[in-house]
Amino acid sequence: MSTSEVRAQRVGSALLITIDRPEARNSVNAAVAAGLAAALDELEADTALRAGVLTGAQGTFSAGMDLKAALKGESPTIAGRGFGGLTEAHLTKPLIAAVEGFALGGGFELALGCDLIVAAQDAKFGLPEVKRGLIAAGGGVIRLPKRLPYHLAMEFLLTGEPVSGVRAGELGLANRVTAPGEAVATALELAEQLAHNAPLALAAVKSLTRAADGVPEAEAFALQRETMSTLMASADVQEGMTAFAERRPPRWTGK
Template sequence: MPEVQFEPDPDTHVAVIRLDRPEARNAVTGDMAEAIEAALDTVEGDDRLWVTVVTGTDDVFCSGGDLREVAAGDPRMRTRRGGFAGIVRRERRKPLVAAVEGPAVGGGTEIVLASDLVVAGDGATFGLPEVRNSLLAAAGGLFRLGRHIPPTVAMQWALTGDYFPAARAYELGLINEVVPAGDALRAARELAARICRNAPLAVQHSRAVMLEATWLPEDEAWRRNTEAMRELGRTADFHEGMAAAAEKRPPKWTAS
């Protein structure tokens, strides 16, 4: 659909999902959520696509959900599997990089929190302003934010509804990189390209262990780590990586 642009590129192994509803500050509707989820389904099902970049327009990432749908009693800006925007609860194997320009507030911040890596232009802003409208940040922000930044600061964001600039978000560890305004998508593509130099299944297993084992007790974390290594050792790419190292040549990854 025109309000969600999907640009898969099997040659670079990177797909871009672009929110393109600038007249509404890229506020998410039900139709947009369905389109985003469909794009993620395509990425997850295509062995030629290894990393996804989600971005907005030049001046705004996402202002959250379409409040007109909320006011009408039909808040459809979510999907059954993916939650808000078809993304915040979506189970994925492949990395997701957010490229943020301008405001990423409310649900926009929650999309950022659901991403694996974040690149932002220096004019980007973040925040959870839902309390200003007698709402909750119900797409994961109230529990995910405190996992990324100090809980005392997360509480401040949640209770004041204040906005915070990219520099402060970087200082707190919410985002990975701040670049000049207008460069976020370029920098996110470069980051995705660096990921894509590596074996895609090794990247996927590494992501899974990081997400699952970080919060586990030590013995369970070791068990999950060992299990992932065994699974990876049964892949063709594992053997290709060993052969390429021994033969001193670039590896040829097949995601198999």
């Protein structure tokens, strides 16, 4: 489901989602938020799609919130789904950010809302909201201190200064760091790797990781037992064990 602001293209078992407003550095306005939400709905609904890759057109990931649109009263958030229709959404399928160029403000927060990040060496990650009297309210203030040691996260949040894709890799923010122009190809390779694994198991990993965040350990293990009980009753677990015993690739059904 593509729009003029967001393109969705099937590549194998992955859905490549591209923010397509290069004239505005792929900043997020109401139309982009709606387009991203629609593309993510397509990813979730189609059982043939196993993972998503999020990127931006013409060498820029996203410069964040479209301030001009915001001044006109447009909202880049969607109720229950957050900034860009993504940052508060609960997706069951893996989503990979492929970052070229700027990922600033809300753009960085879109990447933080993904499960994996691939960054070009010369990409720029930053949260400059404090320079404009704001805070990184699309998940930056909440998520970044969970991904980085406190002092490193606070450097992003308090200075507003960006770092390169190389530095993002050194900090552990990026799973892969590529040559410029190679982020999407590498992200699609990762998506293909994920597609070899059981979809119910991938969804369970995501769900349990969210549910166990910040809860007491005993409660987290109780949640895990429930998840394992459900998985063990699935056809995919039986298929996985059978395929291993028969030394063949598994044929997942997601059931």
